[in-house]
Amino acid sequence: MPSAANTMNEPAPVITARAMPMVPKLAYRNLFHDRLSLTVTLVGIVFSVVLVAVQCGLYLGSETRIAAMLDHMGGDLWIVPLGTKSFDDPTMLPGRERHAVLSTPGVAGIEELAVGFVMWRKPIGGSTAALLVGSSITPQSPLPWDITQGSKEELTAPSAVAVDATYFKDLGLERLGDRAEVNGMQVTVTAVTQGIRSFTTLPYVFTTTANARTLLESAPDQSTYTIVRVAAGSDTEAVRKALAARLPETEVLTHAEFRKRSLDYWLFETGAGSALIAGALLGVIVGIVVVAQTLYASTKDHINEFATLRALGASAGYIHRVILMQAVFSAIIGYILGICLSQLVIWASKDTTLLIVMSNNLALGLFVLTVGMCMLAAVCAIFKVTRIDPAVVFSR
Amino acid sequence: MNNASKPMLDARGIVKVLGSGAAEVKALRGVNLELMSGELTLLMGPSGSGKTTLLSIMGCILTPNEGTLNIAGHQATGLDAEGLANLRRRHVGFVFQSYNLVPTLTAAENIMLAMDLRGIPMSRAPGLAAEALRKVGLTHRANATPSKLSGGEKQRVSIARALAGSPSVILADEPTAALDSENGKAVMALLAEVAQDTSRAVLVVTHDHRTLAYADRLIRIEDGKIVGRARRRPGSRAADDAALATAA
Numbered sequence: 001m002p003s004a005a006n007t008m009n010e011p012a013p014v015i016t017a018r019a020m021p022m023v024p025k026l027a028y029r030n031l032f033h034d035r036l037s038l039t040v041t042l043v044g045i046v047f048s049v050v051l052v053a054v055q056c057g058l059y060l061g062s063e064t065r066i067a068a069m070l071d072h073m074g075g076d077l078w079i080v081p082l083g084t085k086s087f088d089d090p091t092m093l094p095g096r097e098r099h100a101v102l103s104t105p106g107v108a109g110i111e112e113l114a115v116g117f118v119m120w121r122k123p124i125g126g127s128t129a130a131l132l133v134g135s136s137i138t139p140q141s142p143l144p145w146d147i148t149q150g151s152k153e154e155l156t157a158p159s160a161v162a163v164d165a166t167y168f169k170d171l172g173l174e175r176l177g178d179r180a181e182v183n184g185m186q187v188t189v190t191a192v193t194q195g196i197r198s199f200t201t202l203p204y205v206f207t208t209t210a211n212a213r214t215l216l217e218s219a220p221d222q223s224t225y226t227i228v229r230v231a232a233g234s235d236t237e238a239v240r241k242a243l244a245a246r247l248p249e250t251e252v253l254t255h256a257e258f259r260k261r262s263l264d265y266w267l268f269e270t271g272a273g274s275a276l277i278a279g280a281l282l283g284v285i286v287g288i289v290v291v292a293q294t295l296y297a298s299t300k301d302h303i304n305e306f307a308t309l310r311a312l313g314a315s316a317g318y319i320h321r322v323i324l325m326q327a328v329f330s331a332i333i334g335y336i337l338g339i340c341l342s343q344l345v346i347w348a349s350k351d352t353t354l355l356i357v358m359s360n361n362l363a364l365g366l367f368v369l370t371v372g373m374c375m376l377a378a379v380c381a382i383f384k385v386t387r388i389d390p391a392v393v394f395s396r
Numbered sequence: 397m398n399n400a401s402k403p404m405l406d407a408r409g410i411v412k413v414l415g416s417g418a419a420e421v422k423a424l425r426g427v428n429l430e431l432m433s434g435e436l437t438l439l440m441g442p443s444g445s446g447k448t449t450l451l452s453i454m455g456c457i458l459t460p461n462e463g464t465l466n467i468a469g470h471q472a473t474g475l476d477a478e479g480l481a482n483l484r485r486r487h488v489g490f491v492f493q494s495y496n497l498v499p500t501l502t503a504a505e506n507i508m509l510a511m512d513l514r515g516i517p518m519s520r521a522p523g524l525a526a527e528a529l530r531k532v533g534l535t536h537r538a539n540a541t542p543s544k545l546s547g548g549e550k551q552r553v554s555i556a557r558a559l560a561g562s563p564s565v566i567l568a569d570e571p572t573a574a575l576d577s578e579n580g581k582a583v584m585a586l587l588a589e590v591a592q593d594t595s596r597a598v599l600v601v602t603h604d605h606r607t608l609a610y611a612d613r614l615i616r617i618e619d620g621k622i623v624g625r626a627r628r629r630p631g632s633r634a635a636d637d638a639a640l641a642t643a644a
Contacts, residue, residue: 022505022512029500308496311457312557313485314513315478390457393496394448394569 023318027325030302037294037301042334044290049338049370051283054345056362059267059276061355065199066266069133070259072142075111075227076236078258079243079250085269086262087225088131088200090115093250095222100246106234107243111136112223114212120205121181122172130171130203132182134212144206149176150191156208162191166353167203182215197353199266228252284373291377295327299381303388311390319388323381331374335367404564404597405431405454410463412449412620423449424460425620431565436591436598436610441617447601448569450617454599455488455567456480468564485513489558491568491587495550497542503553504529504538507560514561528556532586548579555586566590568600572607584610 031038069087070078079101081091092114101110114134121127135143137155144155144162155162161182163171171180178189182205191206198204213220228243230236236254243252253261267273299306306319346356412424423446431437431454441447452458453465456472459480465472468487475483489510490496497506507525512518529538532552542550551571558566568587572580584600588610591598600607608614616624 021518022509025505026498026501026509029498033500304496305498305500308492308498309509309513310481311455311484311490311496312510312513313481313483313488315481315485318513391452393490393492394452394457 023321024325024329027322027329030298030305030322031326031329034298034301037298038330041291041294041298041330042337044294045287045330045334045370045374046338046341048283048287048290048373049335049366050341050345051286052280052369053339053342053358053362053366054356055276055280055283056366057342057346057356057358058354059273059280060357060359060362062199062267062273062276063263064357065197065355066262067259068196069143070255070262072145073111073113073135073227074142075255076230077228077240077243078253078255079226079228079247080253080258081224082249082251084251084261085265087115087258088198088202088262089265090117090131090224092116092216092218092222092224093226095219097223097226097247097250098221101226101228101243104239104242104246106231106239107228108231108234109229111227111229112209113225113227114209114216114218114222115224116212116216116218117202118182118205118215119184120171120203121184123178123180124172126172128170128172128203130182130205131198131200132205132207132212132215134207134209134216137208144191144193144196144204146193146195147191148194150189152191154190155206157188157190159185159187159211160190160207161187161211162193162206163189163203164193164196166195166197170203183217185215187215197355201353284369287370287373288377291327291330291374292380295323295330295374295378295381296384298326299323299384303385304392306385307388307390307392310388311393316386319385320382323378323385324375327374327378328371331371334374335370338370339363339366401432401434401594403430404433404468405429405599406464406466407450407454408464410450410453410460410465412446412453412458413461414449423620424453426463427617427620427622429454429615429622431597431599432613433564433597434591434594435612436588436600437613437615438607438611439599439601439615439617440603443603445617446620447617449620451567451569451599451601454565455490456484486561487564489560489563489566491551491554491558491566491571493570493573495542495547495554495574497550497553497557499542502539502541503534503545503549503556506542506553507557510557510560514563516561524560525556528559529553531559532556546579547575548582551575551579551583552586555583555590559590562595564596566596566598568598570602570604571600572602572604577606580604580606 079097081093101107116132118130118132119127120130133143135141137152139152154160173189176189176192180187196204230239240252309319342358346358349356407427407429410424410427414421414423427450439447453460467483470483472480472483498509501509504525507528508521511521511524526538529535532555534549534552537545537549571583575583584607587598587600612628614626615622
């Protein structure tokens with residue numbers, strides 16, 4: 001060991017440590033000091049992120065499916081039979097609404113949909129229920145969308161229908177041009193869509209309004225929904241009131257109201273959405289518990305260092321920042337791994353009946369949730385460190 | 397004692413009771429102690445005499461039941477935990493028996509950590525840490541973690557850390573206890589050199605009589621009371637100083 005006097009002649013050392021703030025540096029070093037503990041923490045966070053991402057993705061996917069018809073049809077006002085719970089819960093309007101609606105001031109145009117449950121007899125034998133959706137079919141019409149085989153033009157032929165490729169097996173179909181029976185009447189598949197699935201899993205069968213009325217055996221002027229386009233400059237609310245006054249046996253809803261009603265019915269009244277939300281909450285709870293346990297254990301492992309920091313005069317806030325920074329680092333690493341794994345799950349499920357949607361807002365929300373979850377989990381560790389007696393530094 | 401020396405720490409009538417009920421122990425019984433700048437003071441006494449309790453109170457880690465404590469002109473009496481932390485952060489440097497370096501940080505980073513606590517801008521910290529390590533002869537060990545350092549090297553890093561931010565008082569708890577003779581001498585020589593700075597007082601709590609050679613003043617404590625004080629004669633070497641040897 002050199003004497004104190006000799007040391008004065010030594011050159012200054014080359015210090016590789018960067019002039020970065022010590023709080024994140026200490027947090028980072030504490031975190032990576034025990035790789036096993038870090039691995040357990042990250043597994044907990046990744047599990048939580050993936051579980052929440054999948055549950056929330058399924059929730060968003062359910063919303064997308066429930067509202068798909070409404071979102072594609074658009075419109076300002078929807079005239080629906082009294083007590084209609086959702087688009088997929090169709091009954092027929094009394095009839096003759098068309099003229100009453102078109103003669104209402106402020107109405108620019110209407111679209112009539114004839115929707116109803118039908119019995120689909122498979123060409124290979126056997127039958128299944130389906131939801132027939134009849135709408136005006138033109139090259140510009142919104143329904144059906146994503147046609148991959150056949151065309152809308154071919155769909156205007158008498159007895160022509162379009163079905164989704166993902167329902168081929170359920171409907172006993174093999175290819176475009178196959179024939180089947182709907183409510184005892186023969187139909188031909190002249191168009192095939194890709195990816196139009198219902199939330200209820202009941203296959204959608206698209207056709208023209210006229211065909212649908214025939215197949216549903218309804219009156220020629222009857223429809224299930226009448227979609228109203230309000231003229232530019234007209235007050236939607238005033239038009240709604242006028243229509244409601246003229247059509248007492250119906251409900252006149254805005255597009256947003258009918259969308260919300262459909263979502264509320266399927267997601268909350270049936271409990272499906274609540275189950276998804278409960279699953280997501282479970283993921284958050286598991287994440288908090290795992291991160292809290294490992295952060296607490298890590299804090300206990302480093303308690304002597306924290307006591308030394310306290311003895312050296314570190315404020316409680318300084319030490320809390322170190323622990324919170326550990327939590328934030330864990331959250332960031334766990335989130336990145338978790339979101340990558342979630343994308344992998346979504347990619348793996350893309351050809352299945354599950355629709356998992358990962359939107360930018362969900363990804364951002366998950367990040368905020370993960371950081372918040374980890375910071376909340378740090379509370380136990382902070383309580384532990386708050387009770388440190390710096391005097392222990394003299395007893396070791 | 398340097399002519400320009402001034403009191404850096406003044407403890408008056410310190411009483412400390414530890415435990416309660418049947419386990420109650422009066423660890424300190426009205427201790428008066430003054431640490432002067434430019435001096436290295438040894439606090440000696442048998443185990444259980446109250447040395448570490450007194451050190452903890454002087455370091456604002458424990459609060460006395462009675463008495464007053466003034467550090468570098470700042471009254472410590474009546475401050476809450478954060479106030480005491482603030483006072484020791486600004487005015488007290490510690491050297492611990494078991495070094496208490498942060499194992500995940502390098503030698504230089506341990507010193508930079510103390511600088512960060514004392515509000516020294518991190519842009520200046522690497523340069524100041526390099527200088528501090530040069531002063532304690534550890535230029536070549538700057539980037540080593542504590543697990544790679546010998547006991548003597550750890551204690552020198554600990555001294556460099558205590559000096560970060562130039563505190564008014566350095567309190568060392570048995571700094572040579574875990575070291576061999578050669579390293580113990582080197583550490584005491586370093587502390588004596590630190591004490592030469594007239595703006596700083598150094599107190600070393602020790603059992604080790606070999607440290608006497610480096611003391612300017614010796615205080616002996618027994619059963620929570622100061623029982624002896626001795627000062628080195630101006631110009632004398634401590635090893636030859638009968639008063640110190642007798643007091644010890």
